[in-house]
Amino acid sequence: MPVTREMFNDVMVPNYNPAQMVPVKGEGSRVWDQAGKEYIDFAGGIAVNCLGHCHPAMVNALQEQSQKLWHLSNVFTNEPAIRLAKKLTDATFADRVYYANSGAEANEAALKLARRWAIDVYGEKKQKIIAFTKGFHGRTFFTVTVGGQPAYSEGFGPKPGAIEHVPYNDADALAKLIDDETCAVMMEPLQGEGGVVPPAQDFVKQVRELCDKHNALLIFDEVQTGFGRTGTLYAYEQLGVTPDILTTAKSLGGGFPIGAMLTTDAIAEHLKPGTHGSTYGGNPLACAVSEAVFDVINTETVLEGVKQREALIKEHLAAINEKYNVFKEVRGKGCLLGAELTEQFEGRARDFLLAGQEHGVMVLVAGASVIRFTPSLIIPEEDIKEGLKRFEQAVAQVVG
Incomplete structure (x- = not known):
């Protein structure tokens, strides 16, 4: 059956506008469309394709695991899940890992755990969660x-309570x-969707100190910043602050859905059997691919690169x-x-994105006035130069 872009409008719920x-x-940092046109990929599936497209280590891991075991559920465990958890705990502050399928699910687990921990240790009154605007x-x-973006949460009825926001x-x-x-x-150590906003000097340390003072947990959402994206395995390593809970996804699977x-x-002991779960969480296929990604990324060569x-x-x-x-301003860290x-082009980030596609380069936006670049962590230098050459043509077109 021939597939066209027009079919999308007929069969898909209209919440996306692709x-x-x-x-x-896709191969490496290049992508081809139905017409055979080539694009340099600076979008990386929204900071997901950390090794580009069809990296041999990932392909091999998936092919090998696909002939062994696909799915069991958490009635059983599996070797890839245990191996990956061991590598994650050895490389971070953490002792324990919970698997999910996405960043949202990892964050849901973190928030539920924080509430359960607080109720178990301090009682029902300790339930307030604070996060940051534009998070x-x-x-x-x-x-x-x-x-912290009300436009995404309004219009669905009563919201979960005891949640408040302050400016990042x-x-x-x-x-x-x-x-x-x-x-x-809960905070991102470098805000992504909110405009690629880095933390001010000492801000994260002050947040940690306030959490300690009030016996509150510090949750780092490293869904976008994690797994090498900023030049260390996780961004917290560069900030001199250790969170109590960290969430990770996106680059964690390099394109295969997994979160943790x-x-x-x-803290982990408060999620006893039956308190939380996920049918697909810790899936052998996802964990095998993630382990292969980990082995490539968690090296000095790649992180320095x-x-x-x-x-x-x-x-x-x-x-x-x-x-x-x-x-x-151009801001951010690593490949985020x-x-x-400028004010002259305020609100027109999408115009640059669309012009980029015309000229064979894929970029993202982070709000209406920020163009976001989240390429593969191993994108070749020649692809960076060629991609930015094409992006310059797009800029020239928009400027007119």
């Missing part, structure tokens, strides 16, 4: 309410709101900006970068 072209093949934590009703990078506002009835503070929540023994790619991309964006003066548009 590009007019339909990608059919993003997923689309389940609990996580989208904790996320405003430790004074947090200090006024946090109290002994706060069970957790990491925490300590003392992420920092080199950051410098190269920023250098080329600065050169583009010298010519066209479209960016107010955002170019904020």
Whole structure:
């Protein structure tokens, strides 16, 4: 049956508005559509395809595991799940791992665990959760309410309660709101969807200190920043702060759906059998692929390479900006970068995205005025240069 983009409009729920072209093949950091047109991929499936498309290590892991065991449910465990959990705990602060299928599910688990821990240890009154405006934590009703973008959570009826927000990078506002009835503070160590906003100096340390003062858990949502994206396995390693709970997804599977929540023994013990679960969580296929991704990424060569790619991309964006003066600021870390548009082009990030597609380069937006770049962590230098050359043509087109 021939498939066309028009068919999407007939058969899919209209909550997405995908590009007019339909990608059919990917290899490394290049993608081809139905017409055979080639694109350089700076979008990376929204910070997911950390090893690009069809990386041999991932393909081999999937093929090998697909001939052994696909699914069991959590009535049983499996070898890939245990191996991956051991590697994750050995490489981080955590002692324990809970598997899910997505970042939202990992965050849902983290929030439920925080509430359960607080009730078990301190009683029913300790239930307040504080998060940050413009934060993003997923689309389940609990996580989208904790996320600080009301447009995503309004219009669905009564929201989960005892959730409050303060501006990101405003430790004074947090200090006024946090109290002994706060069970957790949830934050991204570098805001992604909210505009690629880095934490101010000492802000994260101040958040940690306030959590300690009020016996609240600090939850780091590292769904977008994690698994090498910022140049260390997890971003918290660069901030001098250790969270109590960390969530990870996106790059964790390199394109295969998997999420995980990491925490300590003392906190984990509050999710006893039956308190939470996931039919597909810890699926052998997903864990086998994730383990292969881990083995490639958690090396000095790749993590240092992420920092080199950051410098190269920023250098080329600065050169583009010298010519066209479209960016107010380029910010972010590693392969999670955002170019904020000047007032002249405010609200037009999507125009640059669409022009990019015309010229054979895929980028993202992070709000209406920020162009986001989340390429493969191992994107070759020649692809960076070629992709930014095409992006410059797109900028020239929009500027007119």
